[in-house]
Amino acid sequence: MTNDNNWWKGAVIYQIYPRSYQDSNGDGIGDIPGISSRLPHIANLGVDAIWLSPIFTSPMKDMGYDVSDYCDIDPSFGTLADFDEMVSKAHALGMKVIIDQVISHSSNLHPFFQASRQDRTNPKADWYVWADPNPDGSAPNNWQAIFGGIAWTWEARRRQYFLHNFLTEQPDLNFHNPEVQQWQLDNMRFWLERGVDGFRLDTVNFYFHDEQLRNDPPNPKTDKQKGEWNPYHYLYHTYSKNQPENIAFLEKMRALLDEYDARTLVGEVGEAHRPIELMGEYTTGNRLHMAYSFEMLGHNFFPAHFKKQVQEFFAGAPDGWPNWAFSNHDVIRHVSRWLKPGMDPNHLAKQAAALLLSQQGSVCLYQGEEMGQLETILEYHELTDPQGLNFWPEDKGRDGCRTPMVWSKDQVQGGFSEGKPWLPVKPPQLDHAASEQVGVPGSVYEFYRQMLALRSAQPDLRLGDxxxxxxxxxxxxxxxxxxxxxxxxxxxxxxxxxxxxxxxxxxxxxxxxxxxxxxxxxxxxxxxxx
CATH class of the missing domain: 2.60.40.1180 (Golgi alpha-mannosidase II)
Structure with missing residues (x-):
């Protein structure tokens, strides 16, 4: 495993959704010992690093993106000792380890929020975003929550509203408070000291809000006839996120990582209106090493779209660096998304691999992508995702791309678990089991190995213009x-x-x-x- 400080540049990172990778104890939930047991599968692909979606202590209202303890492992996933063992094994196999950091908001069960909500004078009173009501008792502004409804919830004890850009159970931390910034930097240091090689920063452009609480203006792109399925999309998010103060905090995080050798920061830039511009801004200078792009995670599958994303990024940020992906835990799997009549899904999967892995920038692969896995079709009663539960049937949520990895076509639950899995394993997914592809000439998995080997062997494919x-x-x-x-x-x-x-x-x-x-x-x- 290289200790080159620039190892991340052009690297290929394999995203693991821990709940769905491998269950080691039969409770139906994937865990860290399960991940450790499957690391040879990932190393055999030839990737440079793994990235784990959140594994921290959480009530799981949003599957770990609501953290109640930033310095411990959720019991459903294992222990800190299990984590240390996994990091050691990954390193021995030549792979770096990146973990999620969900620091813009915490769980409402975090002790600091439980203290903050009690009154306006406690030591944590200013650690979250609180605001007085309007004279008529209504919320302080028009900001909307991504999972539906107004982004403010009333707390009777303080006679104030608190901000939550996501679920009510995910209150936003107040990054205008320097103590909050330092606390989160200390939490990150905890994991750096345990040997992690970097962080994927969730919602990296949400850390700061407009202190004047100005209303977000209407989104000029809203279809006036059709409207929007989610009220969040009616607004142009000028004040609720993307604030200029964010830049200084990114530089503080970068300074922290620069204290250690060969570490990296990749930030998820969730922004519909000027995403490429923001990616460039966040990766220029001593800020993020990479910005994770959503721009190839949509339904657009035509030459001008791919050309536009690459050209606009490098024209706007010649010193910045993108991180491209076609699938992740939040979107429909790309083979299902792009498949059209007359296309063979395996040929499409191979083409997508060659297209993604020949991009200028770093690359993220999502678990199962290497087998050409398809989106799982779920019924409403099978859902766990608040997005799907709140917006069904207009939006069926994210559970369809989060169903368990399928390791063996002939084993119970596809070899994922001996118990009932948290999301179902269905026959169409069994057809894309690892047992049907690993070592099989012409399979999607073996093509990924070929393409990854080619990218590794050809400096032009990793770093060339x-x-x-x-x-x-x-x-x-x-x-x-x-x-x-x-x-x-x-x-x-x-x-x-x-x-x-x-x-x-x-x-x-x-x-x-x-x-x-x-x-x-x-x-x-x-x-x-x-």
Missing amino acids: TRFIDAADPMLVYYRGENILCAFNLSAESHTLALPEGECVLSNQASRSGHDWQFDANGFVILRVK
Whole structure:
């Protein structure tokens, strides 16, 4: 495992959703000993690091994104000793370990919030965002919560409202208070001292709010006829997040990590209105090392979209660094999202792997993606996610991408657990079991291994600049560095394209006749040109 301080640049990070990776004790919930037992599967892929979604003590109102103890492991996942053992094993296998940090808000059961809500004079009174009501008793402004409804909840004891950008059970911490900032930095130091190699920062642009509590203006993109399924989308979030004070705190976090060798910060920038601009701003100078992008997590699957994200980022932040992903624990899995009539899901999965892993920037893979796993179709009574429970059927929530990993097609619960899993394992997911793919020539898993090995062996694929070549839709063509040419047919129809002469280093659904290449549905080729 390298101790290079820039190991993160161009790295490939494998995201683990701990509840759904491997259950070691039969309670139906994935845990840290289970993750440890499956680390060889991840190392065999050839990734540089793993990232664990939250594992801290939590009442699990939002599956761990509501933290009640920042310096301990939730009992459902194991113990600190289990965590230390997992980190040691990952390091021995040559992989770094990144963990989530959910510091913009805590659980309402955190002792500090329980103290803060008692009155306006206690030692933690100013540790959360409190505001007086309007003269008519209404909430102080129009800010909306992401999971539905107004972002303010009344506390009778203080005769004030508290802010929560997410669930009522997730009160926002007051980062305008320097004590709060230092406390969270100390919490991060606790994990750095335990040997973690970096942090994925949840909701990194939410830390500060406008102290004047000004109303967010209307979103000019709202369809006046159709409206929005979530009232949060009616607003342009000018004051409830993205505040300028955030920059100074990012620099404090970076200074903390710079005290240690070979550590990294990747921030989740959740922003609909100027995401690429914000990513650039947050990764320029001594701030975040990388910004995690949502811009390739949507339904857009056409050349101009991918070209726009890459070009805009590097034009706006030539000294910044992006982190791209196609799937994660919050969105429909990309094979299901992009599959169209005439497409074979396995060919699409391989094309997506080649496309993602040939991007300039760092990359996150989501568990199961390496097997071409599909979204699980769930019924309402099977849901656990507050987003799906609150907005069904317009939005079915995030449980469909969070169902358990399927290790063996022939084992009970796909080899995930000997008990009833927290979310169901269904037959369509069993078809994408690791047992059907690992070591099987031509499988999606083995293609990921090939593509990861190619990225690792070719510095141009990790760090080379991107230069796009004009090509008619649906062809996406670009150089990485001087000599690597990538061409993708992002459609279900066949297309022919003339390409420069070169050595084919990897392809699928593509064949050459002279200078012309025939690309079948989801065909692609990566060439080393002369």
